[in-house]
Structure formats: structure tokens, C-alpha cells
Amino acid sequence: MPESAAAQAQAPTNKPKAMALLASFAATSVAGLAATLALGSARAGLVAASAFAATISAAMLISWGAEAAQFFIAQGFAVALIALLQVMPEFMVEAVIAWRRDIPNMFANATGSNRLLIGLGWPLVYFTTDLTNRFRHGRGAGEIRLRRENVIELSSLLVASSYYLKFLVIGSLTVFDGVLLIAMYGAYMLVLSRLPEEEGESKGDLLAPSRFLAELKPRAALPSLAAVFLVGGAVMVLVANPFVTSLERVAVAWGISTFLFIQWVAPFLSEFPEKVTAFYWSRTIRLAPMALLNLISSVVSQYLLLVGMIPLVYGLSVFLGHVHGGPHGLFGLPIVPMSHELAGEVFLSWAMTLYGCALIARLRLGMAGALSLFVLWIVQFLPDPIHRWTGLDQPTQRYLLGGVCVALAIAHLARHWKEIDLRAALKETVRLMRHRRDQAP
Numbered sequence: 001m002p003e004s005a006a007a008q009a010q011a012p013t014n015k016p017k018a019m020a021l022l023a024s025f026a027a028t029s030v031a032g033l034a035a036t037l038a039l040g041s042a043r044a045g046l047v048a049a050s051a052f053a054a055t056i057s058a059a060m061l062i063s064w065g066a067e068a069a070q071f072f073i074a075q076g077f078a079v080a081l082i083a084l085l086q087v088m089p090e091f092m093v094e095a096v097i098a099w100r101r102d103i104p105n106m107f108a109n110a111t112g113s114n115r116l117l118i119g120l121g122w123p124l125v126y127f128t129t130d131l132t133n134r135f136r137h138g139r140g141a142g143e144i145r146l147r148r149e150n151v152i153e154l155s156s157l158l159v160a161s162s163y164y165l166k167f168l169v170i171g172s173l174t175v176f177d178g179v180l181l182i183a184m185y186g187a188y189m190l191v192l193s194r195l196p197e198e199e200g201e202s203k204g205d206l207l208a209p210s211r212f213l214a215e216l217k218p219r220a221a222l223p224s225l226a227a228v229f230l231v232g233g234a235v236m237v238l239v240a241n242p243f244v245t246s247l248e249r250v251a252v253a254w255g256i257s258t259f260l261f262i263q264w265v266a267p268f269l270s271e272f273p274e275k276v277t278a279f280y281w282s283r284t285i286r287l288a289p290m291a292l293l294n295l296i297s298s299v300v301s302q303y304l305l306l307v308g309m310i311p312l313v314y315g316l317s318v319f320l321g322h323v324h325g326g327p328h329g330l331f332g333l334p335i336v337p338m339s340h341e342l343a344g345e346v347f348l349s350w351a352m353t354l355y356g357c358a359l360i361a362r363l364r365l366g367m368a369g370a371l372s373l374f375v376l377w378i379v380q381f382l383p384d385p386i387h388r389w390t391g392l393d394q395p396t397q398r399y400l401l402g403g404v405c406v407a408l409a410i411a412h413l414a415r416h417w418k419e420i421d422l423r424a425a426l427k428e429t430v431r432l433m434r435h436r437r438d439q440a441p
Contacts, residue, residue: 018212022064022228025209029057029235036242045253048246054239056272059089061232063273065225067206068213072221087301088233090270092240094306097262098313100244105262106310107342111349112263113271114161114302118356119377121275121295126370128279129288144288146363149195149432151425153296154360156188160303161353164346171343173311173336181308188300194433205287207280263345274298292365299353311336344398351402351409352376358409361420369412376405 032054039047090113097105130141146154163181167173203214213224244266251261274294281291311334318334328334338346355376359369379386379401383394392400413420 014208015212018208021209022061022212025057025060026228026231029054029061029231032057033235033239036239036246045250047242048250051239051243051246052269054235055089055243055269058232058235058239059270059273060276061228062088062236063277064207064209065213065228065232067210067277068221069225071203071214072218072225087274087298087305089236089273090267090302091306091309092236093244093266093270095309095313096240096244098310099317101314101317103336103338104259104342105244106314106336107338107345108259108263109266110302110307110310111345113267113306114299114349115352115377115380116264116267116271117295117299117302118352119373119380121271121278122292122356122365123370123374123377124275125278125282125288125291125295126365126367128282129285129291130367132283133285140367141285141288143364143366144292146289146293146360148363148425149429150289150293150296150363151422151429152191152195153293153300154357154363155422155426156191157296157300157303157353158357160184160188160300161350161357163303163307164350167338167346168343168350171338173307173314173338174330175311175315175333175335176330178308178311178315181304182312185301185304185308188304191433195429205281205290207277271298296360303353341395344395344402348380348398348402348405351405355405355409355412358412361413361422362416363425372408376401 032050032052035050036047036054039050090109094106094109097109126141126144129144133139133141160181163177166177203211206214213221213228216224244262247261247266248258251258278291278294281287281294314336315334352373356373359365359373380398383397386392386397387394
């Protein structure tokens with residue numbers, strides 16, 4: 001371990017500061033929720049501010065608690081629990097939209113969330129690592145290198161995102177799709193739980209609130225974690241509906257497309273905690289792979305668990321009579337139809353993910369790859385100028401940009417084909433998993 005990292009791990013936690021942060025975020029989440037519910041629809045601006053504050057504060061509490069919980073429970077269960085807890089805020093937002101049967105915004109949140117992590121999150125992790133290294137040591141970071149075992153996350157991301165192709169061909173999401181995707185997520189988490197333990201992560205790598213909770217004795221830690229999850233979870237459940245409503249009202253008040261506002265602002269706020277953690281880790285070369293892997297795993301969760309949840313919540317809403325009408329499929333079960341415009345968004349998300357997978361097929365990410373992802377993400381925000389210059393409407397632009405991503409993926413794979421050996425990495429990972437199983441008591 002480098003000297004600076006070792007010193008950070010050994011430095012005592014500033015307990016008063018950590019407790020103050022936990023208390024302030026808990027108070028802000030509860031106060032924001034109370035203000036949101038009390039104001040109702042009286043003043044859209046204040047409701048939005050209150051809902052945003054409650055959402056971010058509750059999401060931070062859940063994230064801190066999840067990071068600390070891994071030090072008190074078995075690793076396999078910890079992997080599944082942390083993954084579920086950290087994505088809970090984003091999933092609550094998606095569940096509210098699906099419950100309302102708001103089909104355009106269902107796909108807006110789902111497609112925006114994964115493109116935000118890949119197009120903005122991955123590059124910012126690299127840029128943070130590179131700039132920090134230049135400032136401290138006078139040289140760039142070179143490449144962020146993942147472990148060979150991380151081929152599991154990479155291959156899972158490729159398979160999960162490829163399921164989007166089925167939606168594009170069929171043109172709808174069904175309850176059976178939801179069940180299958182959630183089952184795939186369960187299998188993914190099972191495989192992760194059997195991987196060898198990662199080296200390098202310690203309590204000293206955590207943010208102050210998480211570290212404070214992790215350093216508590218078990219007798220005090222378990223009720224403290226339960227309180228953090230209870231406050232954060234309860235606030236998220238109660239504020240999710242007004243949060244979505246406030247986003248829509250702010251978009252209308254500002255003259256912005258509700259679809260675009262839900263597509264980018266909702267996931268940005270709900271994903272805020274995992275970004276904070278990832279960028280905190282990315283300040284050092286040693287933890288940068290963990291930061292990148294955290295965001296990769298989040299995208300896998302979005303493609304499998306979040307998308308799988310959509311037709312199930314949508315169908316339950318129809319079944320319970322919350323909404324009426326709409327198309328039905330096999331056995332009379334409700335289906336989620338997808339328009340031509342939405343299909344363009346889905347195609348672009350798949351294509352951008354394909355390019356992201358191609359970039360890290362060598363289990364590394366460099367400056368050129370990070371910069372290209374960021375540029376592709378930025379181009380999505382220029383539909384009006386592109387329309388004025390070319391006359392192309394937005395759905396066509398999405399298909400063309402997706403085509404560019406596919407072409408770049410093919411070109412990158414062709415250029416580096418001899419350096420890619422995912423089969424050997426998979427064989428080595430399976431060998432390590434068997435070794436761990438044989439060594440288990």
C-alpha cells in the first residue's frame with residue numbers, strides 16, 4: 001500500500017464531524033420530506049427544492065450505510081445487499097413512473113441513467129484520477145486497469161445490455177421479460193458472491209460517515225445501521241412520488257421537455273451518492289479501478305433489475321386498477337409498448353454501452369477512450385443545432401449516433417484484437433472461484 005494511502009487508512013476518524021454529517025443529512029431528508037408533503041402543489045419551486053433535498057440526503061444516508069454494512073455481514077450477502085441499497089433511490093423513481101403508466105418517462109429515466117453513468121461517470125472517474133495524479137506526481141495516470149476477475153462484470157454488462165436488442169425487435173416489454181431479467185440479476189449476484197475477495201478496500205478508504213459507522217462495535221453498529229436505513233428508506237419511499245411530480249412541474253415552468261428533464265435530472269440526483277463515492281475513490285491510482293468497477297456494476301443493475309422492474313410494476317398497476325386500458329399480450333398480461341422515438345433512445349443506450357464494453361475489453365480504460373465517451377455523451381444535448389444544420393429529427397439523430405458508437409466499437413476491437421483474451425480471463429476466474437469453494441470450511 002502506498003505511503004499516502006496507508007496514512008489515510010491509519011488516521012483516526014473525526015467522529016464529531018462524521019456524526020454531524022449523519023445527523024445533518026438525516027435532518028435534511030426528514031425536513032425536506034415534511035416540507036414537500038406540507039406544501040403539496042402550492043408552490044412548485046419550493047416543493048421541487050424540498051423534494052430534491054430530501055432525495056439526495058436520503059440517498060446519501062443509504063449509500064453510507066451500505067458501504068459500512070459490508071464489514072459486519074458475510075461477503076456474499078454483503079455484495080447483494082449493498083448493490084440493492086445503493087440503487088434503491090433510482091429504482092423508487094422508476095417504480096413511481098411505471099406505476100403511473102407514463103411510458104415515455106419510463107424509458108427516459110432508464111435510458112438516461114445508463115448513458116449518464118457510461119458517458120459522464122466513467123470519463124469523470126478517469127479524468128479525476130489523471131488530474132489528481134498530475135497534481136501530486138507531475139504525470140498522468142496512464143490507464144485504469146481492472147483485475148482479470150472483473151471480466152464477470154464486463155461480460156454481464158454486455159449480455160444485459162444486449163437484451164435491449166430484443167425490445168427493439170419485438171417493440172415491447174412484457175412481464176416475462178421482467179421476470180427473466182430479474183432472474184439474470186440474481187444469477188449475476190450469485191456469481192459475484194463466489195468471486196475471491198478483493199484486496200485494497202479497507203475502512204480507511206471510506207468516506208467519514210461510512211467509516212464512523214464501520215468502526216462502531218457490533219452492538220452499537222447494527223442498531224445504528226438499522227436507523228440509517230430506516231430513515232433513508234422511509235424518506236425515499238414517501239418522497240419518490242412528489243419528487244417525480246416536482247421534476248415535471250419544474251420542466252414545464254422552465255419550458256424544458258419533460259422527457260429530457262426526467263431523462264437527465266432524475267438519474268443525476270438519484271445516482272448522486274454512488275458518484276460521490278466513485279469520485280472519492282478515483283483520487284488515487286490504487287482505488288481508481290474500484291471506482292470504475294462501482295459504476296460498471298451500477299449499469300449492470302440498471303439493465304437487469306431496473307428494466308426488469310418496469311413491466312412488473314406497470315402490470316401490477318393495471319391489475320390493481322390504478323390505470324386502465326393499454327395493450328395486452330400473452331395470457332392477457334399487460335405489455336409496455338415502445339414507439340419509434342423511444343426505440344431510438346433504447347438503441348443509442350445499447351450502442352453506447354457496446355462501445356463502452358469494447359473500450360474496456362482489455363480490462364483497462366485510458367485517456368482516449370474516456371474522452372471519446374464524454375464527447376459522444378455531450379453530442380446528445382445538441383439536437384436543435386444538429387437539426388438546423390442537417391434537417392435530421394431527433395429520433396434519426398439518435399439512430400445515427402448509435403451507429404457511430406457501433407462503428408467505433410468495431411474499429412476499437414479490430415485494432416486491439418490481439419490484446420483481448422476474455423476467454424483466458426474467464427477460465428482464470430472460474431479456477432479462482434473453484435479454489436475458493438474448495439478452501440471453504
